[in-house]
Amino acid sequence: MSFYSDDSSTDELETLGWYHHDLSRHAAEALLLSNGTDGSYLLRNSNEGEGSLALSVRAKDSVKHFHVTRKDNGYSFGFNEYPTLQHFVIHFANQPLLGSDAGTLMVLKSPYPWRVEEPSIYESVRVHTAIQTGRTENDLVPTAPSLGTKEGYLTKQGAFVKNWKQRWFTLNRYELKYFKDKGSEEPIRTVDLKACSAVQFDYSQERVNCFCLVFPERTFYLCAKTGVEADEWIKILRWKLSQISKGR
Incomplete structure (x- = not known):
């Protein structure tokens, strides 16, 4: 599966298969905990300012979030910078371990795609996770509906x-x-x-x-x-x- 299109005029970020746009932190946690597995990860926008992104990674029964900054000349992640998202993905393939805030090493195993193969004809199917206003982090994750x-x-x-x-x-x-x-x-x-x-x-x-x-x-x-x-x-x-x- 290719994460990129051949259209050079298309924003590279928009062609990333596991970029979930404006998915919130809590929604990312509910999505990965409901439907992902240990090592599932996705990229989303962060509310920390312009050009701020977040990499959300599931580690067993929790989800960790890592700051990614989008710049004119590429992307900054940790102490490293990458000129393109393709370099970003290659880094994941060759350097799969990430240290969480607690010092735990996590393996990035599988990107969580924003397009999921599902039936499309029946009603009341949540393609990802339905988030209702007013829920807190504690009650959101256990009650988040699963795929299908x-x-x-x-x-x-x-x-x-x-x-x-x-x-x-x-x-x-x-x-x-x-x-x-x-x-x-x-x-x-x-x-x-x-x-x-x-x-x-x-x-x-x-x-x-x-x-x-x-x-x-x-x-x-x-x-x-x-x-x-x-x-x-x-x-x-x-x-x-x-x-x-x-x-x-």
Whole structure:
């Protein structure tokens, strides 16, 4: 993957694949902690003045921030200066260790791209992290939605008594949970998608807009209110399964 375009008139910074523009410090922390891994990093604007940038790096369960200054003749990072972003990236490849404020060495393993491969047809998907005004750093990170979240009412067929009941479903990471109602605190069940072998439309039921999730011990039959909504659920669930397969 190239971080650069061939258009010389384009600002080089704007072509950097992991430059997140005006992402805030707290949003960067929520993004990297929710969806990144140890060593994930991104570049963003800093509020410390014109030409100020920040490199945010995840180190296990925390995120460290490093000051980068943009100058007419390049970029200043620590005690070093780089004429172009390409030199900046080469530095990361050859000198991957960074000392945090606590003196800990961190490895820059993977840039976090601002464009993420995700389904684009379903509703209520957070491409990165939704930040709401008024949240503090302490309550922002744990409650930040993850990539590819979805929620909504679906009608589910019972496992033993084959009746249909409306349940509130939430999808977060690789967990599909369903609740008695939207306001319920405890889920009736949590389904681990890592054990799911297939998600597909189902036409065996008398109802319409149905789909099923196939597990070794059981097949879950679910119905949406509309065909579009069923299609959205199927697309995001299939995308989740594809991400699980890539990680195996």
